[in-house]
Amino acid sequence: MSQGFHIVVCGGVVPDPLQTLEPVAGPALKNELMLPACLDPWSAHALWEAASLSAKAPGSKVWLVTLGPKAKVQQVMMAIAQKVAFELVALDGPAGGFVDAHETAAALTGAIEGIAGLDRSRLLLFGGWESASRGTGITLQLIGERLGISDQFQGVDHLSVQPDGSLEILERVEGGKHQVSVCAGPPATLGWATGSLPEPRNSPQMGMQNMKAVMPSLQKAKSSPVGLGGIEYRSVKLPKAQRETRIVKDVPVDEIASEIVEWIGRD
Amino acid sequence: MDTVLFLSPVDPDGSLAKPALEALAAARELAAALSAPLAVGVFGAETAPAAKAVAGAGAVKHLAVQGPDFGSARYASDAAAWVALVQAAGASIVIAPHTSRTARVAAGATHRLGGRIDTHATSVAASEGKPVVTRWFYRQRMEALLSRPQRPWVLLLDPGCVAPWQAQGAEPALEAVPVALGERERRTAVRGTRAPVGEAQTIRPDAKLLFVAGAGWTKKQPDGVVHSADAEKLILGFLDVAKASLGSSKSLVDQSGEGGQVLRFMSHLNQVGQTGSTPRHPKGLATCCHGEEPHVVGWRFVGERRAVNLDPNCGWARGKADVLYVADAFAVIAKVNALLAAKKG
Numbered sequence: 192m193s194q195g196f197h198i199v200v201c202g203g204v205v206p207d208p209l210q211t212l213e214p215v216a217g218p219a220l221k222n223e224l225m226l227p228a229c230l231d232p233w234s235a236h237a238l239w240e241a242a243s244l245s246a247k248a249p250g251s252k253v254w255l256v257t258l259g260p261k262a263k264v265q266q267v268m269m270a271i272a273q274k275v276a277f278e279l280v281a282l283d284g285p286a287g288g289f290v291d292a293h294e295t296a297a298a299l300t301g302a303i304e305g306i307a308g309l310d311r312s313r314l315l316l317f318g319g320w321e322s323a324s325r326g327t328g329i330t331l332q333l334i335g336e337r338l339g340i341s342d343q344f345q346g347v348d349h350l351s352v353q354p355d356g357s358l359e360i361l362e363r364v365e366g367g368k369h370q371v372s373v374c375a376g377p378p379a380t381l382g383w384a385t386g387s388l389p390e391p392r393n394s395p396q397m398g399m400q401n402m403k404a405v406m407p408s409l410q411k412a413k414s415s416p417v418g419l420g421g422i423e424y425r426s427v428k429l430p431k432a433q434r435e436t437r438i439v440k441d442v443p444v445d446e447i448a449s450e451i452v453e454w455i456g457r458d
Numbered sequence: 459m460d461t462v463l464f465l466s467p468v469d470p471d472g473s474l475a476k477p478a479l480e481a482l483a484a485a486r487e488l489a490a491a492l493s494a495p496l497a498v499g500v501f502g503a504e505t506a507p508a509a510k511a512v513a514g515a516g517a518v519k520h521l522a523v524q525g526p527d528f529g530s531a532r533y534a535s536d537a538a539a540w541v542a543l544v545q546a547a548g549a550s551i552v553i554a555p556h557t558s559r560t561a562r563v564a565a566g567a568t569h570r571l572g573g574r575i576d577t578h579a580t581s582v583a584a585s586e587g588k589p590v591v592t593r594w595f596y597r598q599r600m601e602a603l604l605s606r607p608q609r610p611w612v613l614l615l616d617p618g619c620v621a622p623w624q625a626q627g628a629e630p631a632l633e634a635v636p637v638a639l640g641e642r643e644r645r646t647a648v649r650g651t652r653a654p655v656g657e658a659q660t661i662r663p664d665a666k667l668l669f670v671a672g673a674g675w676t677k678k679q680p681d682g683v684v685h686s687a688d689a690e691k692l693i694l695g696f697l698d699v700a701k702a703s704l705g706s707s708k709s710l711v712d713q714s715g716e717g718g719q720v721l722r723f724m725s726h727l728n729q730v731g732q733t734g735s736t737p738r739h740p741k742g743l744a745t746c747c748h749g750e751e752p753h754v755v756g757w758r759f760v761g762e763r764r765a766v767n768l769d770p771n772c773g774w775a776r777g778k779a780d781v782l783y784v785a786d787a788f789a790v791i792a793k794v795n796a797l798l799a800a801k802k803g
Contacts (some may be wrong), residue, residue: 208597208732293574324596336566341534362562365663367659371648374646421607425602425604428601433777435780437782444785447790452797456801
């Protein structure tokens with residue numbers, strides 16, 4: 192790939208994983224706009240992988256396409272912009288888990304089609320294989336299909352570019368294994384699992400550079416009022432999570448071990 | 459009137475795996491509840507053995523896309539087969555197992571059909587003459603019951619939620635559905651599967667017990683030293699004698715990227731929780747795990763839960779586990795291994 196890749200990473204903003212969440216009528220999350228947010232964890236892995244690949248393939252460029260409330264996206268970008276270089280394409284709209292993935296996919300496809308200078312023959316469409324909100328694992332696939340990409344991969348942990356320009360891709364399959372595929376080259380859609388890269392360290396210089404473009408991009412963010420897409424939610428509730436925990440303390444190890452062995456053997 | 463289609467790829471030997479038979483049972487029940495006809499659609503390199511497994515399900519059509527091109531889990535060819543089967547069946551509701559293969563292709567195929575899709579369904583039923591689906595949101599933190607008016611509506615059913623269909627009676631004849639592939643569908647070649655690290659097979663989806671190792675295994679022990687090698691030996695020993703599957707907390711698998719002491723057989727594939735898997739094992743034993751919400755999320759569908767750690771006030775274990783043993787996991791697991799080995803004889 193002498194010209195490099197055009198990598199579009201789709202990633203939403205989600206409530207910080209450590210927040211306690213509670214559903215309210217709508218459905219929506221209680222105090223949704225007050226909850227601290229972060230870039231969807233698997234999308235973040237996709238972004239780190241995109242930046243790494245871009246650095247290895249001269250002529251490449253990375254775009255981050257997101258749909259979320261403008262204020263939330265801005266808050267998240269303050270952190271993400273310090274990690275890797277990218278150009279932001281933002282849409283202003285709801286990012287909650289109850290929004291229909293088909294509507295979200297349509298809006299994001301429109302945003303990608305509107306990217307000036309995007310070469311679809313060099314396109315690698317990246318994202319998380321599932322989100323931490325809806326968790327359907329379908330949005331990226333729908334975008335890929337809408338863009339006419341016929342090679343799609345989900346649960347990707349590794350991508351390597353072969354000397355002939357083909358792409359070797361490792362996808363998670365059952366039993367803790369990876370399926371190994373070789374794709375002729377871009378365009379392709381890759382829904383990332385955790386990948387193989389750690390989170391990049393913060394770089395204030397990178398942050399300042401990115402934010403120069405991020406703020407205008409946020410100001411230009413088109414309103415995209417995606418909705419429930421006809422889904423009729425009959426109920427949304429929290430599970431009964433509380434268990435009566437028996438604490439076994441100051442008991443000899445032999446006794447504990449015997450009890451565990453008896454429990455394991457019980458049908 | 460709706461037509462319900464059970465749709466699944468077959469295994470390499472042409473049979474239907476347990477998750478597929480569970481989806482068939484769910485499709486059959488939904489069709490009966492809606493008084494709708496049931497159809498069966500399978501695809502793969504060789505589909506004839508699948509006919510045995512669907513015998514007696516009461517389907518009015520038995521369709522198959524078969525050929526060497528459909529043996530591998532490849533998006534382009536699977537999508538073509540999927541679309542052809544749904545169209546041939548005239549299906550308005552499609553129920554398929556949620557596996558890595560179906561999850562890769564179902565949404566794209568649904569888009570081609572102009573339909574809608576919901577994944578990770580944990581139950582499918584009829585209510586007031588309409589199909590309704592239960593699924594979880596925000597990584598298993600809240601459960602919703604929902605319905606959709608659009609058709610075709612494709613549903614991927616999570617494994618372990620429904621009793622699998624038991625074949626009965628004579629096997630039906632499968633009707634071949636032709637699908638022609640072009641060069642575009644053959645741009646990707648599947649080369650096989652690869653185990654990520656080491657020789658040990660530590661992830662066993664069908665195991666009765668999930669053993670979750672936390673970061674405590676690689677922390678300094680009372681003698682002031684880290685005992686990673688001992689931890690590896692104890693954990694692998696336990697997996698061997700208990701025939702358990704291995705899960706891990708995020709903090710433990712992350713240590714490999716941070717230069718910390720690591721368990722060599724552990725990878726992100728073992729991770730349970732917010733950015734890991736949410737496995738369905740009847741029992742779970744957590745050791746040296748701390749922290750709360752990520753573990754709760756990862757353990758949502760584990761039936762009986764017990765934990766061993768040194769903190770009686772552990773935020774995760776209290777209220778989430780059935781029993782918390784406040785003890786040194788190194789000592790407890792060593793003894794458990796010895797007892798299980800002796801029992802095994």
